[in-house]
Amino acid sequence: ALWPVAAVEVHTSREVDAVNGTNLRLKCTFSSSSPISQRLSVTWNFQPEDQSSHEPVFYYLKEPYKMTTGRFKERVTWDGNIQRNDVSIVIWNLQPSDNGTFTCQVKNPPDVDGTIGEVRLKVVQKVQFSEIHFLAVAIGSACVLMIIVVIIVIFCRHFRKKRQEKSEVEDTEL
Numbered sequence: 001a002l003w004p005v006a007a008v009e010v011h012t013s014r015e016v017d018a019v020n021g022t023n024l025r026l027k028c029t030f031s032s033s034s035p036i037s038q039r040l041s042v043t044w045n046f047q048p049e050d051q052s053s054h055e056p057v058f059y060y061l062k063e064p065y066k067m068t069t070g071r072f073k074e075r076v077t078w079d080g081n082i083q084r085n086d087v088s089i090v091i092w093n094l095q096p097s098d099n100g101t102f103t104c105q106v107k108n109p110p111d112v113d114g115t116i117g118e119v120r121l122k123v124v125q126k127v128q129f130s131e132i133h134f135l136a137v138a139i140g141s142a143c144v145l146m147i148i149v150v151i152i153v154i155f156c157r158h159f160r161k162k163r164q165e166k167s168e169v170e171d172t173e174l
Contacts (some may be wrong), residue, residue, distance in 0.1 A: 012117030026090045028104035032111045042087040048100040
C-alpha cells in the first residue's frame with residue numbers, strides 16, 4: 001500500500017568567501033534515482049546572518065524564473081544545466097548585506113524528499129594592499145637597495161684607486 005519514495009541528494013560547497021562588488025557562481029548539483037522529470041523544480045533561498053526570515057532568491061520549473069522583488073531582484077541569473085544535474089546560479093555585484101546562508105532545494109518527482117544544500121557566503125571588503133603586494137614591494141625594495149649598495153661600493157673603490165694612482169704619480173715625480 002505504501003509506495004517507496006526515493007530521495008534527491010543535493011551537493012554544494014559548505015562555505016564560500018567572495019570580494020565585495022564581484023560576481024559569484026553558487027554551485028549546486030544533485031543526484032536522483034529517477035530520470036529527470038518535466039516537473040523538476042529548483043528553489044534557492046537566502047537567510048541573512050541576523051537569522052531573520054528566509055528570502056526567495058531564484059526559482060526554476062521548466063524554465064528559470066527571476067525574482068521581481070527583494071534584495072536579489074535583477075542580481076541573480078541561472079547558470080545551471082538540468083541535463084548535467086547542475087542547478088547553479090550567479091549572484092552579481094555582491095554586497096556585505098549578502099552575508100548569510102543560501103539554500104538549494106531540488107525536487108524531481110517522484111523524488112521529492114532529500115537533502116537541502118547549504119552554502120554559507122562571506123562577502124569581504126577588497127583589500128587595497130594585500131599580503132602579496134606587500135611581499136612584492138618588500139622584495140623589490142630589497143633588490144633596489146642591494147643594487148644601490150653595489151654601485152656605491154664600486155664608485156668608492158674606483159675613486160680610491162684613482163687617488164692611489166694620483167698619489168703614486170706624485171711620489172714618482174718627487
